[in-house]
Amino acid sequence: MRYSLTIILLLFAAMAFGQEQPKSGKLVQFSGIITDTDSNTVVPYVTITNLSNKGQKYAANYQGYFSFIVNPGDTVVFSAVGFVSKTFVLPNEIAEHHYTAMIKIKPEVVYLKAITIYPWATIEEFNKQFLTMKVADDDAALAKRNLSPKSIQGMSLTLSRDAHEISNSNYRYNFDRMMNVNMRQTNPLLNPFAWGKLMQQIFSGDKKSDNE
Template identity: 60%
Template sequence: MKYSFAIILLLFVSSAFAQRIYKEKKLIQFSGLITDVDSNGVVPYVTVTNLSYNDQKYAANYKGFFSFIAHPGDSILYTAVGYKDFVYVLQPEIEDSKYTAMIRLKSEIINLPMVRVYPWATVEEFTREFLAMKVADDDYVIAAKNLSQHSLSGMIRTLPRDGGEISNSNYRMNHDRSLNKNMVQTNPLLNPFAWGKLMQTIFKGDQSRSADN
């Protein structure tokens, strides 16, 4: 009787211990989508770290989707460049073997200090370059040189016409063609009035020459 009771107690303890181990080691397929909390756009290539399981790392794809094996109650860390770190804790009691979640990351804005880059390596090099520098004229003198007649004439001779000038010239030529397309150009040699004016001019010239003589 004692042996039977001991065997039953041993089986009961073993069963309870096995159920406890089973619950502690239960595995689930954890999947989800990572998006931006402000724009709702997906965040690609996020690093996913299981802090509760030897810091095992995973990576989301270019669409922000991830899927890996985890345990209920695990703490999952999400890190990405330009976003604040986010820790998501799985529920300790998950009945199903699959679990999905929508992960939202907050963008992190870092104001970097202003950096001014100088082209001189040392102060001595700057002093040497400054002393050798040719100081330019002031703005008024430069403007007067640019607007002088000599400068404008040189630019007129050398600079090609821009798009606006070519467009205006083409517009005027097309306008003149449209106005004169129905007009017939006459030959002045066939115009009797032109011949009469020419003869009158010749007669007046002969009369003036005879009067002078």
């Protein structure tokens, strides 16, 4: 009975050693780049956890590149702030001593409840503002205020001309220029009668000042 128990224990030990031997016997350089699934842009500084190696942690660089040593069949978790964690299991059989993979992680979308911000800190302040609030005028009062002479005068000074008003002004200007094309405007400096009248006014002004 004692020999049988010893043989069984040896068989279990051999089976356990046979299962762990492939993983511990071969090391693989696991490398790759981490990108976003939506935009295909690199995700920098992603935390990488090897669950099969006692939770050993690594980090990708600012370009999303990572490279570390693993065993075939290891389970690796990629996690980053704002992204859904992704679990990646390496193949149990890797021919080479290096393995490359493109890891894509999905952005995590969090829907927040809508928040309404009020300008009153307390209910008492709201009640005070509500009681002193000025009620807006109705449509008739607004129309009467907008059609008042003061309002119309202010709008006429501030509003720019429309196309119809500009067209009428150009038409009147062209019409006046066409009607006065043959009229010659005289220069008052070359008019002898105007000079005579001016001299008369000067002499009259001097006599008036002498009489005073």
